[in-house]
Structure formats: structure tokens, C-alpha cells
Amino acid sequence: MKDLIGKAILDYQTKNAPEDIITETSLTEADSMSVAYLFRGYEDMPGIEQKALQLAKGKILDVGCGAGSHSLYLQEKGLDITAIDISENAVEACRLRGLQNVTVQDVMTLSDTIQYDTILLLMNGTGLCGKLNRVAGFLQKLKSLLTPNGQILIDSSDIIYMFDEDEDGGKWIPSNMEYYGELVFQVRYKGQQEDAFDWVYIDYNTLQNAAHANGLQCELVKEGEHYDYLARLTHLKL
Structure with missing residues (x-):
């Protein structure tokens, strides 16, 4: 990977002539996004992201x-926050922004010797597992990182529309198409x-079924304005 999104993030942070990120998928035509959107404050975040931060x-x-x-929002609130990303450029930008505990790390290879009370996966957190047939392993990994009374806060969208x-x-x-929510993404920068x-x-029902199949309770916390939603996953109580 060329880490182009990370490069755009670092360019913006260092004022190195940032440009819009161009995204295209197997379902949609090319679209541009200002990298400034990734630097938004709490007031400019969608409601489901604000709700997740309130629950963390x-x-x-x-x-x-x-x-x-x-x-950064949670750090400013005095909370114990660890941030990870596979992008070296993004992590460097985070450090420059003042984020104290951030590392280059793939969650799928993260050691489960440390467990967390809250795991956040925002801006379509389900996307990180790539394909629906990988969701079981993805959820099992997240579950292994969760304290007994912990919560996973994850958002996604139902793109059937x-x-x-x-x-x-x-x-x-x-x-x-094996599952209508699966896309192939391309990024240009x-x-x-x-x-x-x-x-x-x-979609929420599919996530709920996958969660239950992997020993997790799934609760619909909040629905957004455009088919998006926030879900809360916890250990399934027997």
C-alpha cells in the first residue's frame, strides 16, 4: 500500500499543499473529499460519532x-485512550497534533495481553474486516481485546438504498455479489x-446475527440521517 490517505493527512497537518482525496468504488463513480473533514472537531462530527464518544x-x-x-477529543476529556492505525503517515500526524498514545498497529495482530473497556471503530468501522466472510474472525479478535464488562462501539451503513x-x-x-455491502475501493491522491x-x-441485522454467532450481544444505539447507525457490542451473558 502507498498509504495515500495517510500522506494526505500528514500533508494537511504539516501544511504541505494538501489536495482533495479522490475515492472510487465498484459501486460508485469518482468522488472527492477534502482532507480537512478528517480533522473536524466534535461539533462538526455526525451524531452517531458524537454519541459513541459520549459512551466511551x-x-x-x-x-x-x-x-x-x-x-484527541477523548484525551482532552482526560480519558485513558490508546489509538492505533496501520498508516505510518497518519500516526505521525496524530503525534504532531499532540496525541500521546498512538502507534502503527493492525488490530488483527494486536496482542490481547491488554484488554479494553471500550473499543471504538468509527467512520464505518465494519469496513476494516474487508469482506463479510471475515467478520467472524474480526469479531472474535475484538472480543479477545474486551474486558468482561467492556463494549465495542462500531458504526456502519445499510447501502441497500x-x-x-x-x-x-x-x-x-x-x-x-456475495453480499451487497461488499465494495472494492480505490483511492487517488x-x-x-x-x-x-x-x-x-x-447492515444492522447482519451485524447483529454475526455478533450473536460469535458470543456478543448487539444493541442498536443510534441511527443516523442516511441509513447509517451506531451499534454497541458486549459479551453475551449466558
Whole structure:
């Protein structure tokens, strides 16, 4: 990976002529996003992100922290926050912003010798598992990092609205798609193109079923304005 999103984040932080990030998926045409959006303050965050930060407590792990905006807010509140991201550039930007406990780390290889009371996965946290058939392993890993009374706060969207309706009023989904929420993402920045990567949006019912199958309780905490939602996962009580 060329770490282009991380490069955009670091460019913005260091005032190195940042440009818009161009994203394109197997379902959508090219679209541009200002990297400034990743540096937004609490007041400018969507309601489901604000709610997640309100619920965060105890020892907190921010997975895929990006520019670190969520972690910085919690740090300023005096909470015990650890942030991780696979992007070296993003982590460097976080450090420059003043985030104290941030490291380059893939959550799937994170040691479970330390457990957390809150695990945050925001800005479509389900996307990190890539494909639906990887969600069991993904949830099992998160579960191993969770204290007995801990919580996983994760958001996603149901993108069924993006598909056309058929004659019967149902949605027409191409037969070659294993799950309609699975996309292939491509990112361009400053004339460079990132290697394509898998990304998945998981609808709430599917996430709930996967959570239960992996020993986790799933609660719908808040729904956003555009098919997005925040879920809270906890250990399933027998």
C-alpha cells in the first residue's frame, strides 16, 4: 500500500499543499473529499460519532484512528485512550497534533495481553474486516481485546438504498455479489493511485446475527440521517 490517505493527512497537518482525496468504488463513480473533514472537531462530527464518544469510558482503544480527531477529543476529556492505525503517515500526524498514545498497529495482530473497556471503530468501522466472510474472525479478535464488562462501539451503513428496485419492489442486486455491502475501493491522491482494497458496509441485522454467532450481544444505539447507525457490542451473558 502507498498509504495515500495517510500522506494526505500528514500533508494537511504539516501544511504541505494538501489536495482533495479522490475515492472510487465498484459501486460508485469518482468522488472527492477534502482532507480537512478528517480533522473536524466534535461539533462538526455526525451524531452517531458524537454519541459513541459520549459512551466511551474506562480504558479505550481507537481502532483505525486516522487523523486522530476522536482520540484527541477523548484525551482532552482526560480519558485513558490508546489509538492505533496501520498508516505510518497518519500516526505521525496524530503525534504532531499532540496525541500521546498512538502507534502503527493492525488490530488483527494486536496482542490481547491488554484488554479494553471500550473499543471504538468509527467512520464505518465494519469496513476494516474487508469482506463479510471475515467478520467472524474480526469479531472474535475484538472480543479477545474486551474486558468482561467492556463494549465495542462500531458504526456502519445499510447501502441497500444504492441499488435499483426491480418490478416487484425488491432491490436488484447483481448475481456476482456475495453480499451487497461488499465494495472494492480505490483511492487517488496527488496523481498517485492506491492499490485497490476490499471494504464492507454491514447492515444492522447482519451485524447483529454475526455478533450473536460469535458470543456478543448487539444493541442498536443510534441511527443516523442516511441509513447509517451506531451499534454497541458486549459479551453475551449466558
